[in-house]
Amino acid sequence: MTETPSGSDPSRVLEVERKYDVDDATPLPEWRGVPGVDAVSAGELRELDARYLDTADAQLSRAGVALRRRTGGPDAGWHIKGPREGDGRVEIGWPLDVDAGDAESVPAAVVETLSRWATGGLTPLARIENARTAYLLTGPDGVVAEFVDDRVRATDLRHDVRREWREWELELGPAAPADAAGREALFAAAEKAIFAAGGREAASGSKLARALGF
Numbered sequence: 001m002t003e004t005p006s007g008s009d010p011s012r013v014l015e016v017e018r019k020y021d022v023d024d025a026t027p028l029p030e031w032r033g034v035p036g037v038d039a040v041s042a043g044e045l046r047e048l049d050a051r052y053l054d055t056a057d058a059q060l061s062r063a064g065v066a067l068r069r070r071t072g073g074p075d076a077g078w079h080i081k082g083p084r085e086g087d088g089r090v091e092i093g094w095p096l097d098v099d100a101g102d103a104e105s106v107p108a109a110v111v112e113t114l115s116r117w118a119t120g121g122l123t124p125l126a127r128i129e130n131a132r133t134a135y136l137l138t139g140p141d142g143v144v145a146e147f148v149d150d151r152v153r154a155t156d157l158r159h160d161v162r163r164e165w166r167e168w169e170l171e172l173g174p175a176a177p178a179d180a181a182g183r184e185a186l187f188a189a190a191e192k193a194i195f196a197a198g199g200r201e202a203a204s205g206s207k208l209a210r211a212l213g214f
Contacts, residue, residue, distance in 0.1 A: 010109070011093045017171035018087060018187060019202035020194055024166055028149065029193040031137060035186055036144045036175065041136040043149070046073040048130040052208050053106065055120035063117040066208050067110070071096070073132070078110050084205070087183075126211040129153045136173070143173030145190065154211035163211060168199055 031040055050070035054060045060067055064083035070076055075093060082090040098107045106114075106122055114122075131151045137144050148169045155162050170190055177183050191199075204210040 010113070013091045013093070014088055015081075015091050015171060016088045016176075016183065017169050018191075019205075020168040020170075020199040021202050022149075022166050022168050022199050026166075026198040028135075029147075029190075029197040029199070031190075031193055034137065034144075034189045034193065036139040036141075036177075037137045038140070039138050040147075041138065043133040043135055046130075046132045046134060048072040048128075048132055050128045050130070052125045052128065052211075053122040054125045055118050056123060057120065059118035059120060060114070065114075065117045066206065067106075067114060067122070068128075068208075069096070078107060080110065080113060087187075124157045126157055126208055127155045128207050128211055130207075139175055142175035144175045144186070145173050146171045147190075150207075152207060152210075154207065156212050158212075161213070163213075165210065167202065167207075168194065170194070 031037055048070055049072055050068045052066060052068045054067065066079075066081040068079050068081075070079060077096050078094040078098060080092040082092070092113060094107065094109060098109055111122075129152070133149045135147045135149075137147060148171075150167050150169065151164075152167065153162070153164050170187070172183065172186070177186055204214060
């Protein structure tokens with residue numbers, strides 16, 4: 001669910017998604033039997049490059065919040081991912097040119113929003129490069145979910161440690177069921193296909209956590 005930005009206000013998106021670990025050679029799922037889905041789009045390749053920042057004492061991480069500046073893909077920009085509540089997180093976003101300041105500095109609007117969780121100076125934490133292939137699962141009313149196949153290259157900038165892995169994400173779209181029972185039924189059917197293909201429940205809660213060895 002998205003709140004449309006007004007003027008210089010940031011966008012707000014409620015992300016409801018689940019993540020799955022997968023081996024390098026695992027084939028993609030077969031989506032037959034997923035309720036409300038009658039077509040799957042061709043894959044769209046997106047080359048994403050994100051830099052994550054936090055305070056020296058990890059105020060954001062301890063609050064369950066992540067800050068990134070990402071290039072590539074349809075939502076390039078500055079993003080704050082709020083604390084997780086169940087399967088959902090609110091993502092607040094600004095375009096890359098917000099405040100028209102130095103591309104490497106954190107814009108004032110972003111710092112102001114972060115102040116509810118952190119007030120210290122921000123330093124680089126991790127870089128996550130991701131070759132993402134995105135697929136839209138659609139039905140009569142539009143996009144039910146987006147499924148992405150991610151091949152990730154991550155660097156822990158604190159210790160110069162590099163990690164690589166492949167993972168899948170399934171995020172509900174605007175045509176997904178609005179009620180909790182309907183969402184659970186959709187995830188259950190999708191996960192039947194995901195697990196049959198060889199996917200597993202994710203061992204780490206986020207790309208950032210895995211990049212940092214958690």
